[in-house]
Amino acid sequence: MTAVPEAMLFDLFGVIALTQSAESEQALASIAGAPVDDFLDAYWRPRAPYDRGELTAADYWRQVAADLGAVFDDDRVGALVTADVASWAGVDEAMVAYVERAAASAVRLGLLSNIPEDLAADFERRHRWLRCFEVVAFSCRTGLAKPDPEAYLHCCREFGLAPERVLFIDDRTENVRAAERLGMAARLFTGGSEDPFEGGLPLQ
Structure with a gap:
């Protein structure tokens, strides 16, 4: 990819929020x-x-x-x-801090999550850091879920950016590959290390 990403699009569960125990x-x-x-x-x-x-x-x-x-x-x-x-209520506080630092640095941020309405409403009530995201695409409200290509393209349209200008981060390989097929930059989130992003994801 030759274009420099202008926005970061995050998955929620398994990246910023914790999965079920x-x-x-x-x-x-x-x-x-x-x-x-x-x-x-x-x-x-x-x-x-x-x-x-x-x-x-x-x-x-x-x-x-x-x-x-x-x-x-x-x-x-x-x-x-x-x-x-x-x-599904737990969050990774280190990743929340990362998002807040990125927002404070004027990085354009988006959130793309497969999530039902009850859970989406709960997150909105409890987490002020959701305001860091310029684009919030909850599947229960868009009707589009990963890895459907339209789910990613919806977010790109909301940003007003071509796919190659958006960097997507997810913990599931199939979702990362779907983004790459659209021309998006993509990183597999691995967590649990000093570099939780495969290939690195420096904060701009």
């Missing part, structure tokens, strides 16, 4: 009354349409229940929604 998965499975492995299969099967805003929380959890051969009443659904949001 085994303990959180166990807690959700316990509320659902199912073995963890069975629960996780049912949990992820309809997750993409939930992330894209095609299912409400109630519809999503009743589909999970149907996959488990169960029925969840309103109280069970409410408990699962609360526990699910809590299971």
Whole structure:
């Protein structure tokens, strides 16, 4: 790539926010009354349409229940929604600090996340650092989820930049490769080291 990136587009979970822990998965499975492995299969099967805003929380959890051969009443659904949001609530404070430094340096920032509405609303209530992002593309509101090329192009249009002018950072190889196919610069976030970005990502 010869163009110099003018904006940085971040994934959320697995980069700035933490992914679910085994303990959180166990807690959700316990509320659902199912073995963890069975629960996780049912949990992820309809997750993409939930992330894209095609299912409400109630519809999503009743589909999970149907996959488990169960029925969840309103109280069970409410408990699962609360526990699910809590299971994704953690953030990497070092990465939050990185984002805040980048914003203070006038770097243009964007956020592209596959996320359902309940979780998106919770993050907006709790995290003022989301204001650092000029572009915020939550799949539940755009209807576009990675690795769909349109999810990335939507963000480029919001920036008013060609794809080759945007640097994308994600922890999933398939999402990084999808960005690269569009001509975007991309880095695989590896975390847990002094250089958490494959190939380096110096703060401008």
